[in-house]
Amino acid sequence: MTTPNPLHQVPRLDAQLCFALYSTSLAMSKLYRKLLRPLGLTYSQYLVMMVLWEKNELTVSEVGERLFLDSATLTPLLKRMEQAELLTRARAASDERQVIIALTAKGDRMRDEAALLPAAILDATRCDVEQVVGMKTRLNELRASLIQAS
Numbered sequence: 001m002t003t004p005n006p007l008h009q010v011p012r013l014d015a016q017l018c019f020a021l022y023s024t025s026l027a028m029s030k031l032y033r034k035l036l037r038p039l040g041l042t043y044s045q046y047l048v049m050m051v052l053w054e055k056n057e058l059t060v061s062e063v064g065e066r067l068f069l070d071s072a073t074l075t076p077l078l079k080r081m082e083q084a085e086l087l088t089r090a091r092a093a094s095d096e097r098q099v100i101i102a103l104t105a106k107g108d109r110m111r112d113e114a115a116l117l118p119a120a121i122l123d124a125t126r127c128d129v130e131q132v133v134g135m136k137t138r139l140n141e142l143r144a145s146l147i148q149a150s
Contacts, residue, residue: 048074049111050114
């Protein structure tokens, strides 16, 4: 009797890498929503803030490249953040087609409160730093492979 080829069987949800990634992402988002609520930030806004805390005054396209977001997704997000006085948007003097994003003092002050989040996330994972670094490295490699394949 031959063993059935698992590739020819009906896929089971719990055996799919995509579902493990999706459901883990949902769980991570739920935790971040709880942790970010006191800061008044969404997860997407938090990602923008982290990019700007690393390097203030970036173009919209530079922020989008870092976050894998297109300008159609990013522009409404940045408008809401500007209305919340977390950042400013201004046309570049050298090229009016480019919009420069910069933190306001209010946005910069959030950095200290947000600095507590990585430890809370690490604690919630019940992993040590080396395990998390290894997972992140492997996920980055997976993302690069999937981008190349698509």
